[in-house]
Amino acid sequence: MNVAAGVAHSETLRALAPQPQARAANASARVALLGTGTVGSAVIARLAGWRGGALDGRVSLVHVANSRRAAVADAIAPEQAVAALAESTRASSLDEVASALHGDGARVVIDATASEAVAERHAQWLAQGIHVVTACKIGQGTTLARWRAIREACAYGGSGYGDSATVGAGLPLLRSLRELQAGGDRIHAIAGVLSGSLAWLFNHYDGMRPFSALVRQARDAGYTEPDPRDDLSGEDVRRKLLILARAAGVALDASEVEVASLVPPELAILSKDSVDAALPALDGPLRERYAAAYKDGAKLRFLARLERGEDGKVSAKVGLESLPGDHPLAGGAGTDNKVAIWSDRYRAQPLVIQGPGAGAEVTAAGLLDDVLRLIS
Ligand SMILES: NC(=O)C1=CN([C@@H]2O[C@H](COP(=O)(O)OP(=O)(O)OC[C@H]3O[C@@H](n4cnc5c(N)ncnc54)[C@H](OP(=O)(O)O)[C@@H]3O)[C@@H](O)[C@H]2O)C=CC1
Numbered sequence: 504m505n506v507a508a509g510v511a512h513s514e515t516l517r518a519l520a521p522q523p524q525a526r527a528a529n530a531s532a533r534v535a536l537l538g539t540g541t542v543g544s545a546v547i548a549r550l551a552g553w554r555g556g557a558l559d560g561r562v563s564l565v566h567v568a569n570s571r572r573a574a575v576a577d578a579i580a581p582e583q584a585v586a587a588l589a590e591s592t593r594a595s596s597l598d599e600v601a602s603a604l605h606g607d608g609a610r611v612v613i614d615a616t617a618s619e620a621v622a623e624r625h626a627q628w629l630a631q632g633i634h635v636v637t638a639c640k641i642g643q644g645t646t647l648a649r650w651r652a653i654r655e656a657c658a659y660g661g662s663g664y665g666d667s668a669t670v671g672a673g674l675p676l677l678r679s680l681r682e683l684q685a686g687g688d689r690i691h692a693i694a695g696v697l698s699g700s701l702a703w704l705f706n707h708y709d710g711m712r713p714f715s716a717l718v719r720q721a722r723d724a725g726y727t728e729p730d731p732r733d734d735l736s737g738e739d740v741r742r743k744l745l746i747l748a749r750a751a752g753v754a755l756d757a758s759e760v761e762v763a764s765l766v767p768p769e770l771a772i773l774s775k776d777s778v779d780a781a782l783p784a785l786d787g788p789l790r791e792r793y794a795a796a797y798k799d800g801a802k803l804r805f806l807a808r809l810e811r812g813e814d815g816k817v818s819a820k821v822g823l824e825s826l827p828g829d830h831p832l833a834g835g836a837g838t839d840n841k842v843a844i845w846s847d848r849y850r851a852q853p854l855v856i857q858g859p860g861a862g863a864e865v866t867a868a869g870l871l872d873d874v875l876r877l878i879s
């Protein structure tokens with residue numbers, strides 16, 4: 504073989520191939536932030552905290568919106584973002600997000616909403632080459648069709664989907680599942696506490712104070728979903744389990760997860776505005792569950808379980824369980840999520856990941872870590 508000719512040929516091919524976008528270690532991104540509530544405000548505060556530090560300039564806010572208004576500019580200083588939005592007369596429109604991002608360098612949408620309409624746009628932005636980083640679980644944690652559309656749009660647009668904040672508020676859960684599989688492991692089972700608010704509630708509930716009062720405290724601390732019934736019904740945990748299962752190679756449909764809700768029917772049927780006054784409907788049933796567990800020396804924990812048999816059969820369920828006090832999944836404090844993963848290499852003893860699983864600051868950090876990963 505003529506080595507010189509071979510080298511020349513491969514150099515020609517390399518020159519003809521589409522050149523990957525040059526990425527410097529300190530590449531910056533134009534970012535649209537959707538949602539300025541609990542999590543979105545913490546993203547803005549964290550960006551403001553980057554000022555003058557090593558990460559200053561990595562993210563340029565060009566579009567900040569809530570459901571009502573949008574502020575759009577070439578660079579919105581994080582310190583000015585809240586005021587700019589309050590003063591803006593521009594109506595919020597998802598149609599304008601891609602054009603606001605137009606320009607050089609990487610483009611990123613951060614979804615800090617709980618909006619179905621925003622989740623429905625993820626695939627469209629990804630197909631346009633815009634990265635999407637999300638705290639909202641509706642994109643990957645509802646229908647299989649939407650989950651597939653997101654994966655296909657990433658491949659089509661050459662874009663990335665940052666989902667670390669969707670499960671465990673940024674804990675290295677999805678990353679670990681993906682790395683285990685990249686290393687050849689099959690995931691056999693996942694079990695644990697996936698809700699930060701429910702963890703906090705059952706870490707604090709002593710059967711004496713009304714459960715409803717604690718729910719209000721958890722909501723005011725920013726741990727619950729905008730509608731706390733999404734946590735109490737197990738729906739938020741179902742979404743997280745679906746996201747984990749799909750990342751573990753199990754194409755699970757939402758209907759395949761058995762969910763035991765804590766929300767009594769009279770609370771479930773109310774409009775969102777009437778929920779607060781009706782929360783005491785939770786008190787009686789939970790007092791009874793607590794008393795029964797206490798009598799046995801057990802602890803109440805809201806768990807998610809996924810098992811995949813060697814024959815491919817899958818079982819998935821979500822609900823309140825009474826665990827022996829020394830059970831490995833009964834530990835933890837505050838909003839701790841605690842998740843055990845069984846795989847080929849972790850067959851007898853699982854890999855266990857534990858840490859705060861809700862809260863504005865950890866979630867904002869998880870979102871911005873994903874932005875940095877995608878643009879670096
Ligand atoms: N709280 C936590 O600990 C964690 C939360 N998450 C997820 O983060 C997301 C946000 O939660 P949180 O901040 O608590 O919710 P909030 O209700 O506090 O904030 C939601 C924000 O989204 C805005 N919004 C709604 N629709 C749109 C739209 N179409 N375009 C732009 N903005 C819109 C709302 O606008 P407006 O003010 O006008 O209503 C509001 O600013 C949820 O999906 C949640 O599951 C994930 C991990 C942890």
Ligand SMILES: N[C@@H](CC=O)C(=O)O
Nearest residue numbers: 698699700727728861
């Ligand atoms: N409401 C959620 C917030 C994070 O996803 C929870 O309680 O875990």
